[in-house]
Amino acid sequence: MKALLLAGGLGTRLRPLTEQMPKPMAPVGNRPWIEHLVRQxxxxxxxxxxxxLKHYPDLIRNHLGDGKKWGVSIEYVIENETLGTAGAIKNAESLLGDCFLVFNADIVQHMNIKPLIQYHQERQATVTIGLTEVEDPSSFGVVDISETGRIARFVEKPKSGEAPSKLINAGIYVMNKEALSYIPAGREVSIERETFPLLIEAGEGVYGFTMTGYWLDMGTRERYRQVHWDLLDRKLKLPLPGKEKTSGIWTGNSCRIGDGALLIPPVVIGNRVQIGDKAIIGPYTVIGDDCRIANNTRLSETILWDGCHVREGAQLYQCVFGFGSEIGSRHILYEAFAHRIKEEEEITV
Structure with a gap:
């Protein structure tokens, strides 16, 4: 069974980090999320x-290639215009089999898909939607589901207390190709607002299956940070780079830790990282490859992508900095979220 990964989103709520990259390429534990997804x-x-793909497609194609490096085969289809979730699936129709999986590739999840496929086959469904339960469904599309598992309707972002359930669309589907006949070609189509209601009205078998495991939409700054804290706490059991040399501290190859430097777990340090004397790193800090952290710095609850340079005496709290960012000497920053900052530039918080 093929898996279609929808990776064309703009990632507007993660800007400026995603200004020039597709959101699924955002690192999770120093590895692009989409690579994690393909591996799992x-x-x-x-x-x-x-x-x-749509937004900066070559970044994903150059990273994943034809899939041989990962032991899989990968084909690509490009959206010339914004097509929405259903439109993107329709655009890939010629490459899909009679039954296939679909994943929103910017949602971080770690779930077993085999029960979902088995449920789809047992119900002889046209579409089976993977569901996950959330405490507050008011920001999501909530399903009204029967005892037999059939979905009766979707309620988009219901007000508090008005949701028919706490089950939401997890962005994971098993679909039969016949369902694509309900999707018009060449225009933007919403799968929840248009396609699924059409299928339900036509009496096609649209079922929901509650999945277990980790699930979080990393589409906001707060959730992007939360994904990393869950990763460090091992609530999200993706592989971490490097070796766990002491409890809760993972270190890559060819790193230098300066005299008097203190690592407070949990911390992930990438390859070829230099940490200066008397630096304090952690807790809840992820440092990408080839970063340089100068003497007397302080990093806490902070994520640095590859190639960052933190100059002497800087203090970062709850920050996220993109590839190649430079933070000037003695800057004290709270909740900064920036990409490619240079020392002479103003840093906005």
Whole structure:
């Protein structure tokens, strides 16, 4: 069974980090999320992938290639115009089999897909939607589901207390190709507001299956940070780079830790990282490859992508800095969220 990964989103709520990159390429634990997704699906038996791209597609194609490096095969389809979730699936129709998986590739999840596929086959469904339960469903599309598992309707972002359930669309589907006949070609189509209601009205079998495991939409700054804290706490059990040399501290290759430097777990340090004397790193800090952290610095609850340079005496709290950012000497920053900052530039918080 092929897996279609929808990776064309703009990631507007994660700007400026995603200004010039697709959101699924955002690092999670120093590895692009979309690579994590391909690896975990491969480990569950998926060997053929189709990736639907739009925003800076070459960044994903150059990283994943034809998939041989990962032990899979990958094909690509490009959106020339914004097509929405259903439109992107329709655009990939020629590359899909009679039954296929669909994933929103910017949602971080770690779930077992085999029960979902089995449920779809047992119900002889046209579409089976993976569901996840959330405490507050008011920001999501909530399902009204029967005892038999059929979905009766979707309620988009219901007001508090008005949701028919706490089950939301997890962005994971098993679909039969016949469902694509309900999607018009060449225009933007919403799968929840247009396609699924059409299928339900036509009496097609649209079922929901509650999945277990980790799930979080990383589409906001707060959730992007939370994904990393969950990763460090091992609530999200993706592989971490490097070796856990002491409890809660993972360190990559060819790193230098200066005299008197203190690492407070949990901390992830990438490859070829230099940490200066008397620096204090952690807790809840992720440092990418080739970063340089100068003497007497303080980093806490902070994520640095590859190639960052933190100059002497700087203090970062709850910050996220993109590739190649430079933070000037003695800057004290709270909740800064920036990409490619240079020392002479003004840093906005």
């Amino acid at each position: 699906l491969r480990d569950q038996g998926v060997r053929e992938f189709v990736l639907a």
